[in-house]
Each structure stands twice: as structure tokens, then as C-alpha cells.
Amino acid sequence: MRRGAPGALWRAAVVAALLCGIGLLPWLSRTDPALTVLEARSAERDPAPEVLAAIRGELGLDAGPVHLLGRWLGGLLHGDAGHSWISGGAVLPAVTTALGASLLLMAAALAVAAVTAAAVCARTLRLGARRALTGRRTGGAAAMLAALPEFLTASVLATVVGVQLGWLPALGWYGPRWLVLPALAIGLPTGALLGRMLDDALPGAFAEPWARAAAARGIPGRRIARHALRRCLPGLLPNLGLFVVGLTGGAVAVEQIFDIPGLGRLTLDAAIAQDLPVLQTGTLALVALAAAVSGLARLAGRALLGPALRDGALVTLHRPDAPDRSRLPLVHGALLLGVIILGLARDPFALDTAARLRAPSWAHPFGTDALGRDLLARVGHGALTTLALALAVSAAALLAGVALGLAPRLSRALVDTANAVPPVLAGLLVTGVTGGGPATPALAVAAVAWAPLAAHTSALLRQELATTHLAATRALGAGRAHVLRRALLPAVLPPVTRHALLRLPSVALALASLGFLGLGAGPPSPEWGLLLAENHPYAERAPWAVLAPAAMLAVLGALAVTASGGVRWPWLDRGGRASSAAREEAR
Secondary structure (H helix, E strand, O other): OOOOHHHHHHHHHHHHHHHHHHHHHHHHOOHHHHHHHHHOOOOOOOOOOHHHHHHHHOOOOOOOHHHHHHHHHHHOOEEEEEEEEOOOHHHHHHHHHHHHHHHHEEEHHOOOOOOOOHHHHHHHHHHHHHHHHHOOOOOOOOOOOHHHOOOHHHHHHHHHHHHHHOOOOOOOOOOOHHHHHHHHHHHHHHHHHHHHHHHHHHHHOOOHHHHHHHHEEEEEEEHHHHHHHHHHHHHHHHHHHHHHHHHHHHHHHHHHHHHOOOHHHHHHHHHHHHHHHHHHHHHHHHHHHHHHHHHHHHHHHHOOOHHHHOOOEEEEOOOOOOOOOOOOHHHHHHHHHHHHHHHHHHOOOOHHHHHHHOOOOOOOOOOOOOOOHHHHHHHHHHHHHHHHHHHHHHHHHHHHHHHHHHHHHHHHHHHHHHHHHHHHHHHHHHHHHHHHOOHHHHHHHHHHHHHHHHHHHHHHEEEEEEOOOHHHHHHOOHHHHHHHHHHHHHHHHHHHHHHHHHHHHHHHHHHHHHHHHHHHHOOOOOOOEEEHHHHHOOOOOOOOHHHHHHHHHHHHHHHHHHHHHHOOOOOOOHHHHHHHHHHHHHO
16 A cells, blocks of 8 residues: 555656646747637627626636636535536436437447457468468558548548448438447557557567477467467557557547547647646546556456566577668658659749649659649648658657656556547647747657557566576576666667557657647648648548548658568577577477
């Protein structure tokens, strides 16, 4: 009990800091809260001084943010989260209803993600030990699927399956049939990413002595594969928990496209309108969900590997083998570089109203947008800013995630809280503190992008600390620095780096999407996310307008996953080579 008290206090302090930051949002953004509320209630009403004064008196804005936060917290103790500043309705029933819709959507999306992840890993599970010996990586198509924006996938499904074919309803929230398309839109990219992470860990499990001994004794491959899954899942459970929270509060675009009254959409609308009671209650619900899911993930990990973790009887999943020398990264990189070079030779801002929404041709290989601008030029010029900023943010997130993940007691509460904050809300908070500007999207995405990497690092660290070779290394008198450099980092850093590469396309999209919302560089900037958002209304009439930037994101995803095959620990010591030779002799 005493051991868990500091962790509970630290978690409470982190959540309190987040809620205080949200409570200060109208004042940090240097806007008049009364004017924002009036515009949200009725944009046509005249903002006369007496009207604004009446709103301030009604909401108690003159008392200041501390009084408002104290009043809201006091009401929570009695089961009352207050009333919406916009609609006047009770907040708690509205948040509870929205949370129920989001949880239902999340459950269906997780089912789709599980099937997708199983399809991605099917070849590895079928080949088993033979796949572990070759060390070949698969999943380029999965990476391209994971790189596609959710709102683009949702729009295609709604337009093609829902409207043109009429197989399933594309709008509304009235029953199980209305759940299928949004679940597919969210679950397919999520399952592709989870499947790639699992496919990356499975060869290490198949290379362990128990798997080789089981195969030598003639135990069926399906049974060995089932135990290999059990061996690898604990390292992914924390990230699976993060996906649960992210799917609940972060599926804003999908909820808007399919008109789903979910918590993500409710929280976003409240953040834009600065409806503090709804925003604070929705965020608190997401934080509570994150804490609950994180606890369940830890319990599930103990159930799968509990005795081995307690006794220090695990075998490391790290295999210091030679990197994958596939030429696919060169192919994908050359394709991406070629598009950029061709685009840079053209003017991305030249308007030609007579050539609006032209199909691809020799004059315009990617077609034109609604203003007649050449899409190849805009994709090429937008790549410079989009990719450079995405790489910088991904590198910063990787460093922060590994550093904090190596201190799990410190980072656990931070991970749960950061994951509960949608990127748009993070962008609004960063804008309030910094005053906005081109750096706002980078700061906002970096503020939350490290959380999955930290969770992955902590999970791998926990398993590596329970390995027999680490106990032997310590028994031989190795110090902490030697253990960290020669044992822990070689086991943790390569898979987490590959994880960061898999998330590179989504980071690029999140950066540009925040810019489109006015939290950074806006139109006419040719960033890829802006291109997708600007041309999205014309997707049915001119599909090439969204397919061009989406295809480049897919190529970026394929490049990231194929390049990740070459990620390994650069300082492979003699012990690593000796262990590889020993495994060869054991075969």
C-alpha cells in the first residue's frame, strides 16, 4: 500500500495539471470567453457589451478560472459535472452517452483490428521457426494501409460502399449495420500497425530454445505459434491499451464523417467552442479510461508471463543478427525522391481557373485541384516541409519515449494522461501558451507522440530485466552502465525505433492536419495533410486530387517499414556474435 501511494499521488498531480491547463484555456488563448460562447450559441447575434456582460455573469467568468475549476470539482464530488455553456444541458449525461457510443465503436474497431493484425502475421505464424532463421521482414502492404488517413479511408468507404453500392448505411447511428463502415475505417489502419509490431517480435519468440525444442519433438506448428503469440503479446499490451483510448477519444474525423455522437467529436466541439464543463468532463473520462485500460493491460501481462517475470526465467527476444538487406527501401526512396524532384521544378501556386479539377495528363501528371493548381508541384513542394518536420518530431518523440520508458514509475502516469489528450486539444493548449505560429503543430504532436514509444520501451524493459542472461551478467559483477549499454539498450532500442518509423506517416498527417485547423501554417501551404483536407470535398468528382497525396503517404509508410528492417544495435559485441554462433551449433 505504501509502495503504490507515491504512484497514485503522481498520477493525481499529472491529471490535476492537465485539468488546470484546460481550465485556463480561454485565458491562455487571449480571447474573450464570453464572445466565444456567444458565437457558439448564435453566430448572428450582435456581441453588444451588455450581452457579453450578461454571459459573464451567467457563467461566473468574472470570478476567474480558479473559482470555475473549484466549482466544477466541487460538483463532481456530488455527481454533478455542471451544465454546458453552449446548450445549457447537463454535462454528465451527455458525456456518458457519448462515451457509450465511442466504446461501442471502439469494440467493433478492435475486432476489425484483430482480424487485420492476424492477416498481417499469418505468414510468419505459418512459417514459424523457418521465418525466424531467415530474418526476412514482411508487411509492406500493411505499412501502406497503416499510413492511409482515417478520414480518407472513411470517405472512400462511405462513398463507394455506402452511397454508390448501397450495401451498408453511410450516415447515422441507429443500429449494428451503421457500425460496420466506421469500424472498418478505424480498425484497418490500427490492425495493420499492430500486426506489423507483432510480426516484428514473433521471430525472436520462434528463435527461443523452447520453440526449437518443441519443433524437434514434433509438436504441431499451430500449438507452437499459439505459445509464440503468448510470449510476444505482453510487450504489445501497453500499446494495445493506448490504442483503446486513442480509438475512443481520437476518432474525431470518422465520427464526423459518419455522424456518430461519440466522445471524440463532443470533446473537439467543446474545445473549439471553449465549453469548459464539457471539455473538462470529457477529458477526465478519457483519463479515467486510460488508467483503467493501463491497469488491465498490466494484469493481463502478469497473467501471461507472471511466473517467468517473478523468477527471472525469460529468454531475451533480442537477436543480434545481420540487418535485412532488401532493396525495397531503395525502390520506395527513389520513387518518393523522384516525385519530389519533378514537383520542385513546377510552380505550386500558379492558378489556372480554366484547368480546374483536370484529370492526370502529360501536362499535369497528378492532375489539378479545385483552383487549377498543379498537384505534382504541390505534392513535391509540400514534401520538403512535411517530411522534414515529421522526421524532426519523430526523432524527438523517439528520444523522449526511450528516456521516459526507461523510468516506468515516472512515465506511467504521463503516458496514460498524454494518450488521453487528442492532438487537436494538445494543439489548442500549445497555441494558448505560445500564441500560435508555424511551430505550434510540431510542439502539439511532439507533446503526445512520445507516449506509445515510452509504453513500448517500458514493456520491453520489464521483460528484459527478467531474463536469465541479465541475471548472469549482474552476477559476474557488471555495473549499471555496462548492463544498460550491453544488454538493455540493444534489446529495447531497435524494436522501439522500428515502431517510431511505423508511426512516421501518421505524424506527418497529424502535423499538416493541425495546420489546416488554423493552429500553424495554413492555406495556401502545400503540406500533404492540407492537400488531403482541401481536396476532400471533391473526392467523388476528382478522386485523383486526394489519391496523389494519399499515395505519397502510402509510399512513405512502405519506405518506413522496409527501412526498419535494417535497424539494429550498431555496437554488436563479441558476446552477441558468440550467442549467434552458439545458436547455429544448437541447430
